[in-house]
Every structure is written in C-alpha cells, then in structure tokens.
Amino acid sequence: MLFSRRLMLGLAMAGSMASALALPALAGEGPTEIDLFFPVPVDGKLARDMGTLIKEFNETHPDVKATAVYTGSYDDTLIKTRAAIKAGKPPSAVIMSANFLLDMQIENELTNLDALIKADGTTKEQFLGQFFPALQGNAVINRSVYGVPFHNSTPLLYINADKAKEAGLDPSKPPQTWAELTDWAKKLTKREGDKVTQWGIAIPCAYDYCGWMMETLTMSNGGRYYNEEFGGEVYYDTPSMLGALTWWNDLVYKHKVHAPGATPGPAVSTSFISGNAAMMMLSTGSLTYVRDNAKFAYKVAFIPRNVRNAVPIGGASLIVPAGLEADKQKAAWTLIKWMTSPEKSGWWSRATGYFAPNMAAYKTPEMVDFLNKNPDAKTAVEQLDVAKPWFATYKTVPVRKNLEDEVMLVLNGKKQPKEALAAAQKAADETLKPYNAETSLKLP
Amino acid sequence: MSLAEPAALPVATSAAPRLDVLKRLGTRFKASLPAYLLLLPSLVFLALFTYGAMGRVFIDALYQRATPKAPVRFVGLDNISAVLADPAFTGAVVNNLVYAIGTAIPSIGLALLFALALSRTNAVSSALRAALFLPVLIPMVAASALFMFIFLPNVGLLDFYIGRLLPVLPNWLGDPDIALYAIMIITIWKNAGYYMLFFLAGLQAVPEDVMEAAHLDGAGPYMRFRHIILPELKPTFLFVIVIATLNAVTQVDHVFVMTQGGPSNSTNLVLFYIYQQAVEHYDVGKASAATLLTLAALMGLTALSFRTMANREGGP
Structure with missing residues (x-):
C-alpha cells in the first residue's frame, strides 16, 4: 500500500514535471499526440526496432508526436485495443493481425480509410x-x-539439405507435389526397429498455427477454407479439406514419417534445427531464426501442391480504430503512410524477416543488395504470386478453434478425418449462427 | 468499547428497548470509528478495484446481444444457463476438478514429507529447504517457458532420457491424454516447496512436552505421527488445502504459456475458459456469468473452510 501510494505520488510528480518541461516547447499549436499499439509476435528485438522507427518518424514530423506502446502478442493486442476502445480512449493506430480485421469491422471497431485515401487525392x-x-x-x-x-508472411517448406544429400535426394530440386513430398519424407525418416530417430517432416499444430497449416494444405488441394466474400461461412466438411487432413493423417499413421500428436511451432523449429526432423513447413517469419541457428545447409521451397500451388498469407496490417478525433485520425494516417512507404517497409523487412508488403520496397538498392546476399529470402516473395488471403470470418478465433480441436484429435489418432471435419463444421456453423441470423438469413 | 459501555448502561436501563438498541449501536459505532477510519484507505481501494469490479461483473452477466449488431439487452439468468449448457465449460470444470485434486494431494503430501524430514534445523536441512523452496521463487511464466523445453517432443530434456526406455516417445503437451498431467507436474513442482513452509511452521507449534511424554510412554515414530503430529497439524492442513484449491483455480499462467487450453480443450481450466469467452468469443455476458459461477464456488469454499477453522478455534 505504502509502496503503491509512493509510486503514485512519484508518477504524479513525474507527470507534472514532464508537462512543465514540455509546455514551453509547444508554444501555440502543439504536435498531435498519437499512440501506436504494436505486438511482438516473434522475438524481443522487434521492440527495439520499433523504437528506432518511431524515433525517426518523430524527428522528421514535428507536427505529430507518436508513441509506440508495446501490447504483447497478436491476441493481447486485440484485447488491449478493444479495452481501450471500450474505455473511450482508442489508440490512433494499431498493428493488428491481418485476419482480425473482418471481425473488428463487424463489431464497428474500425475506421473506414476510404475518406483518408480520397483526401490525399489518390x-x-x-x-x-x-x-x-x-x-x-x-x-x-x-x-x-x-x-x-505492414508486415506479412507465407508458409514455406524448409529442407535440411545435408540430410537430403545423405538420403540420395537432390536439394536443388525440392519436392513440388504431395506425392514427391511423401516420397522425400519416407526417404528422410530413419528408424531403429520401431523407434524413429529422424522424422521425415514436421508440420506445426497449435492454436493459431494449426488453422493456418490446414488452410495451407486445403488451398494447395484446390480448396478455399472459407468464403472470402462473406464472413458467415467456412468450408470444413468439403472434399478439398478432407483430402488435406487425410494426407496429414496418413503422414502420421500410414507412412509414419511425421511425429504423432499436435506439435507447436517452436517445437517444430527446434526439431528441425537439432536434426530430429529433416523437413518442416513453417512461416517465413522463422527464416531469420533458421538462418542464424542451423548448423547445416538448408533450402527453402514453395509449399508442394496436390491440385494447385496456393498458400495463405499471414502477418499484420495497420488499422485506425473507430471513434477518434479528426486530427488524431489524420496524424495516424500520416504515420501509417510513412511506415508502409517502400523505404521504411524494406527496412522493417530486413530487421524482422517478414517480407515487405510494398512492392516498390524490392526496388530499393538496400533491398536488392540484401536479397543478393540472402537469396533464400526471395522464395517467400516469389511464392506471393500464388498467395491468397488469410481466413477471416465473424469470430475468427473461435471458428478457427472449432477446426483445430478436431484436427488435434485426428493427429493424436483419436478420430478419423471425415468425422472430425463433420464435427468441426457443425461447431463452426453454430459459432457463426448469430452473424448469419442478421445477414444471410435475415430475409424480407 | 470497554470504556464506553459502562457509561451507556445506566441510560439504557431506563430507556425503551428499541431506543436502547439504537443507542448501543450508536455508541458502538462511535467507539469503533477510529477502526473504520484506519480501514478506510484499504476499503477505498477494495471498493474501487475489487468490489466495484465484482459489481460490474454481476451486472454484465445479466446482459447479452442476440446478434453482433443488436444492442445489449437484459436477459436475466440466460447467460448463466448458456454457460452451464456449454460442453466447453463443463469440460473445463471437470478438468479443473482433476487438476485441483491431482495437484493438491501430491503437493500437500510432498510438502508434509519434506517438512517432516527437514523439521530439525541444521546446515544440511537449511540448504535442502532453500533448494525445495526455489521453484516458488521462479515466476510461473518463466517456469512454464523452461518446462516447454523439458517437454519438447523428441528433442526435449525429458524425452532425451526417457527416450532410451520407451519405443514411442510421448508428445507431452500435444497428446490430449497426457497434456493435463504434464501441466499438473509443473504445479506440484512449483507449489510443494511453498506448502512445506506452512507445515514447517505448523510443526514448530507441536508441543514439545506432549512429544516427550509420548516418547516416555513408549510411542514409536508412527504412533507419535498419527496421534500427536497429525492432529496438531489440522489447522495447517485446512489452511493449505484452501490455498491449494484457490491456486488450482486462479493460477493458469502455464496454461496460457504452454497449451492455450489445448490440445482439443484437454487442458482448458475454468479461468482460461473465462478468458476465451471474453477475448476470443468477445462474449462479455457469458464470460461474466462464468466468472460469477466461479466466484460463488470459491466464496462458498472459503466460507466453509473458515467456518471449520473458526469452530475449531472457538472450541475448548
């Protein structure tokens, strides 16, 4: 108690001192003060990079004073943004997981940016x-x-090139189809009796990652996963997803080249780095980690196809929450445009390992230089040609979880793909019901 | 109070009974005013940050939106019945019961064992006590991060050793049959040392003369433990059981860090369910209703245990 009171007193004093110091500086019209909420989904270094970026922005834009507020993971950032909106003090800009946007728009929590774009004359x-x-x-x-x-990713196939050569495979010609991948995985699995000492392939399955990988497999099997045009439908109980999940299940229980159970992303990358898994499917966001830690030659490739080459994107977008004053909105827009400009976009991409969403970023000399030094960073950008949106529905997270819970049961050998997907579809339809009741099923 | 009462008494005898009660209450209030004043600062903070929030939860639990764009409306107890009908909630309650029993009994048993073994203070036992207490000092989130590496399938510390014995390596956190037990191991590891402290304190209170008398009467170590130490430790047991149960409901940091309630909801505990309802489903009504149910259960449990304790202490 004493401590907290003292702390509060200290804070109050610090606050008044700060304002006293700041006041003379802002003679007349002061700069518009805005907050930017940002998550750190990969590692701690990102927070420092963000500090550098915002400092540079403030130095070059005297009329705006932006403060970067670290808000935890993607999920935490959503919670904190919603809490701030509820409290009537929304942040001016947020780096939000790209597939939360639809849900937020449905809940009227986003500013429509059309007017701001129009005001710029574009x-x-x-x-x-x-x-x-x-x-x-x-x-x-x-x-x-x-x-x-703002920063984006796609899933990639990572291959331990040394192990591939050992098994008589040519890592410069990575598998392009599911059939080839299955064959590679079989050749790369090492057994001692019944015991597997090296797995052919590892695919992550933990909440969030699991849904993304299911979308990856379903899309390369010709499917869609969800209705891109309308947030009230998902296609779980479909042939394309059944094929995807059956293949994953076969890798585990028929071909026995993938460890049983649900394995989270960090466990998959550790397994790959330690040589326990010879191939893995993981986000481009892990490329920097693999580059820094792999003690063997590795190769990245497109996700193999069964029907077509297609992958979902991942990553985050900058948004402006609803309910802001006009001057803050304008200041936030200035910040957002600056942060997504080719030069800054490229800088952020090199610092973090995500790819830069702004195409012009790849024409900047720094980026050309970087790609020449790290050709593996190119694969992710090239795969963008076949990339599609990330699933986003009404209540994205629970709808995704409806599927993930069932997939986990399949990977643990507790359910067959067909019945699992039927159950997932039923659960998801139930979650989506309120939204459909007010949209697709609201009839005149 | 003892000073004020004699002065009030003569007046009270002559006045009407009702007035007498009022007056006595008044004097009592006046006498305990300083006490209330002293309590005021913490009452203000409790009201602001505890009771205020609880009141808000109570109100939120009564409201719900039918569809995303519809305004919130009063639904009475609908949220509570929706929560009770939700298989994810009942699943979380069952998980939580398994988790509570499965963590409380082993950690209390271990704590008692440690305390009995280390009750005499010397250099070795002090060092061992410190070693056993160490997990308590590690924040739950840090401990979970550590255990994630220990539990890594195929390449983790645990599989590295156990892998030599088993043909198929368990996926500790990825198998719905095992994950909850893996989570429980961390809790036991972390809490046993903490509960040991209470038992150590309890053991200090066992009267030396009674123990000596038993010794002279020829009671062996088991007899002394069964008939003297255990009965003397009863209040400690009660207290530790309450703390352990509360911990089982309120400490879910490792679920957040390690499994997010998965795989397939197998490690979903009640508090994490509430978090999911509030954050993932964005359903404040249902989250509040689940919070109310949990609060009611916890308060019932606490009241029951305090009563048992009070009864014991009030007795002869």
Missing part, C-alpha cells in the same frame, strides 16, 4: 496498387479499405 486502386495483390484481401472489406498491410 484513388483506392492507386493506393492498394502499391501492395502485393495477395495482401489486399485481408485489408479490403466490402470494397472499402480498413487496413494497410
């Missing part, structure tokens, strides 16, 4: 045209712009 098409087409699906809702892509 058309929506011109504005969106700066970004890779694959990223636009998660930023545009009902033909209005609600988010600006």
Whole structure:
C-alpha cells in the first residue's frame, strides 16, 4: 500500500514535471499526440526496432508526436485495443493481425480509410496498387479499405539439405507435389526397429498455427477454407479439406514419417534445427531464426501442391480504430503512410524477416543488395504470386478453434478425418449462427 | 468499547428497548470509528478495484446481444444457463476438478514429507529447504517457458532420457491424454516447496512436552505421527488445502504459456475458459456469468473452510 501510494505520488510528480518541461516547447499549436499499439509476435528485438522507427518518424514530423506502446502478442493486442476502445480512449493506430480485421469491422471497431485515401487525392486502386495483390484481401472489406498491410508472411517448406544429400535426394530440386513430398519424407525418416530417430517432416499444430497449416494444405488441394466474400461461412466438411487432413493423417499413421500428436511451432523449429526432423513447413517469419541457428545447409521451397500451388498469407496490417478525433485520425494516417512507404517497409523487412508488403520496397538498392546476399529470402516473395488471403470470418478465433480441436484429435489418432471435419463444421456453423441470423438469413 | 459501555448502561436501563438498541449501536459505532477510519484507505481501494469490479461483473452477466449488431439487452439468468449448457465449460470444470485434486494431494503430501524430514534445523536441512523452496521463487511464466523445453517432443530434456526406455516417445503437451498431467507436474513442482513452509511452521507449534511424554510412554515414530503430529497439524492442513484449491483455480499462467487450453480443450481450466469467452468469443455476458459461477464456488469454499477453522478455534 505504502509502496503503491509512493509510486503514485512519484508518477504524479513525474507527470507534472514532464508537462512543465514540455509546455514551453509547444508554444501555440502543439504536435498531435498519437499512440501506436504494436505486438511482438516473434522475438524481443522487434521492440527495439520499433523504437528506432518511431524515433525517426518523430524527428522528421514535428507536427505529430507518436508513441509506440508495446501490447504483447497478436491476441493481447486485440484485447488491449478493444479495452481501450471500450474505455473511450482508442489508440490512433494499431498493428493488428491481418485476419482480425473482418471481425473488428463487424463489431464497428474500425475506421473506414476510404475518406483518408480520397483526401490525399489518390484513388483506392492507386493506393492498394502499391501492395502485393495477395495482401489486399485481408485489408479490403466490402470494397472499402480498413487496413494497410505492414508486415506479412507465407508458409514455406524448409529442407535440411545435408540430410537430403545423405538420403540420395537432390536439394536443388525440392519436392513440388504431395506425392514427391511423401516420397522425400519416407526417404528422410530413419528408424531403429520401431523407434524413429529422424522424422521425415514436421508440420506445426497449435492454436493459431494449426488453422493456418490446414488452410495451407486445403488451398494447395484446390480448396478455399472459407468464403472470402462473406464472413458467415467456412468450408470444413468439403472434399478439398478432407483430402488435406487425410494426407496429414496418413503422414502420421500410414507412412509414419511425421511425429504423432499436435506439435507447436517452436517445437517444430527446434526439431528441425537439432536434426530430429529433416523437413518442416513453417512461416517465413522463422527464416531469420533458421538462418542464424542451423548448423547445416538448408533450402527453402514453395509449399508442394496436390491440385494447385496456393498458400495463405499471414502477418499484420495497420488499422485506425473507430471513434477518434479528426486530427488524431489524420496524424495516424500520416504515420501509417510513412511506415508502409517502400523505404521504411524494406527496412522493417530486413530487421524482422517478414517480407515487405510494398512492392516498390524490392526496388530499393538496400533491398536488392540484401536479397543478393540472402537469396533464400526471395522464395517467400516469389511464392506471393500464388498467395491468397488469410481466413477471416465473424469470430475468427473461435471458428478457427472449432477446426483445430478436431484436427488435434485426428493427429493424436483419436478420430478419423471425415468425422472430425463433420464435427468441426457443425461447431463452426453454430459459432457463426448469430452473424448469419442478421445477414444471410435475415430475409424480407 | 470497554470504556464506553459502562457509561451507556445506566441510560439504557431506563430507556425503551428499541431506543436502547439504537443507542448501543450508536455508541458502538462511535467507539469503533477510529477502526473504520484506519480501514478506510484499504476499503477505498477494495471498493474501487475489487468490489466495484465484482459489481460490474454481476451486472454484465445479466446482459447479452442476440446478434453482433443488436444492442445489449437484459436477459436475466440466460447467460448463466448458456454457460452451464456449454460442453466447453463443463469440460473445463471437470478438468479443473482433476487438476485441483491431482495437484493438491501430491503437493500437500510432498510438502508434509519434506517438512517432516527437514523439521530439525541444521546446515544440511537449511540448504535442502532453500533448494525445495526455489521453484516458488521462479515466476510461473518463466517456469512454464523452461518446462516447454523439458517437454519438447523428441528433442526435449525429458524425452532425451526417457527416450532410451520407451519405443514411442510421448508428445507431452500435444497428446490430449497426457497434456493435463504434464501441466499438473509443473504445479506440484512449483507449489510443494511453498506448502512445506506452512507445515514447517505448523510443526514448530507441536508441543514439545506432549512429544516427550509420548516418547516416555513408549510411542514409536508412527504412533507419535498419527496421534500427536497429525492432529496438531489440522489447522495447517485446512489452511493449505484452501490455498491449494484457490491456486488450482486462479493460477493458469502455464496454461496460457504452454497449451492455450489445448490440445482439443484437454487442458482448458475454468479461468482460461473465462478468458476465451471474453477475448476470443468477445462474449462479455457469458464470460461474466462464468466468472460469477466461479466466484460463488470459491466464496462458498472459503466460507466453509473458515467456518471449520473458526469452530475449531472457538472450541475448548
């Protein structure tokens, strides 16, 4: 108690001192003060990079004073943003997981950015045209712009090239189809009796990652996972997803080249780095980690296809919450445009390992230089040609979890793919019911 | 109070009974005013941050939106019945019961064992006490992060050793049959040392003369333990059981860090369910209703245990 009171007194004093110091500086019109909420989904270094970025912004923009507020994981950032909106003090800009935008738009928590784009004298098409087409699906809702892509990823196939050579496979010709991948995985699995000492492939399955991998497999099997145009439908109980889950299940229980059970992302990357798994499917976001830690030659490749080459995007967009004063909105827009400019976008990409959403970033000399030194970073960008939006529905997280819980049962040998997907579909339909009741099933 | 009462008494005898009660209450209040004043600062903070929040939860639990765009409306007890009908909630309650029993009994048993073994203070036992207490000092989140590496399938510390014995390596956190037990191991590891402290304190209170008398009467170590130490430790047991149960409901940091309630909800505990309802489902009504149910259960439990304790202490 004493401590907290003293602390509060200290804070109050510090506050008054700060304002006393600041007051003379802002003679007349002061800069517009805005907050930017940002998550750190990968590692702690990102927070420092963000500090550098915002400092530079403030130095070059005297009329705006931005403060970067670290808000934890993607999920935490959503919670804190919603809490701030509820409390009537929304942050001016937030780096939000790209697939939360639709849900937030449904809940009326986002500012429609069309007016701000128009005020700049650009058309929506011109504005969106700066970004890779694959990223636009998660930023545009009902033909209005609600988010600006900031840092993005796609899933990749990582191959331990040394182990591939050992097994008589050519790592410069990575597997392109599921059949080839299955064959590679069989050849790369090492057994001592019944015991597996080296797994052919590892695919992560923990909440969030599991849904993303299911979308990856379903899309490369020709499927869609969800209705890109309408937030009230998912396609879980479909042939394309059944094929995807059956193949994953076969890798575990038929071919026995994938460890049973649900394995979270960090466990998969550790397994790959330690040589326990010879291949893995993981986000481009892990590329920097693999580059820094692998003590063997590795190779990254596109996710193999069964029907077509297609992968979902991941990552985050910048959004402006609803309910802001006009001057803050404008200041936030200045910040967002600056942060997603080719130069800054490229800088952030090199610092973090995400790819830069702004296509012009890849034309900057620094980026050309970087890609020449790290050709593996190119694969993710090239795969963008076949990338599609990340699933986003009404209540994205619970709807995703409806599927993930069932997939986990399958990977643990407790359910067969067909019945699991039927159960997932039923649960998801139930979760989506209130939204459909007010949209697709609300009839005149 | 003892000073004020004699002065009030003569007046009270002559006045009407009702007035007498009022007056006595008044004097009593006046006498205990300083006490209330002293309590005021913490009451203010409790009201602001505890009771205020509880009141808010109570109100929120009565409201719900039918569809996303519809306004919130009063639904009475609908949220509570929705929570009770939710298989995820009942699943979380069952998990929580298994978790509470499965963590409380082993950690209390271990704590008692440690305390009995280390009750005499010397250099060795002090060092061992410190070693056993160490897990308590590690924050739960840090401990969970450590255990995530220990539990890593195939390459983790545990599989590295156990792997030599088993043909198929368990996926500790990825198998719904095992994950909850893996989580429980951490809790036991972390809490046993903490409860040991209470038992050590309890053992200090066992009267030396009674023990000596038993010794002279020829009671062996088991007899002394069964008939003297255990009965003397009864209040400690009660207290530790309450603390352990509360911990089982309120400490879910490792679930957040390690499993997020998965795989397939197998490690979903009640508090994490509430978090999911509030954050993932964005359903404040249902989250509040689940909070109310949990609060009621916890308060009932606490009241029951305090009463048992009070009865014991009030007795001869």
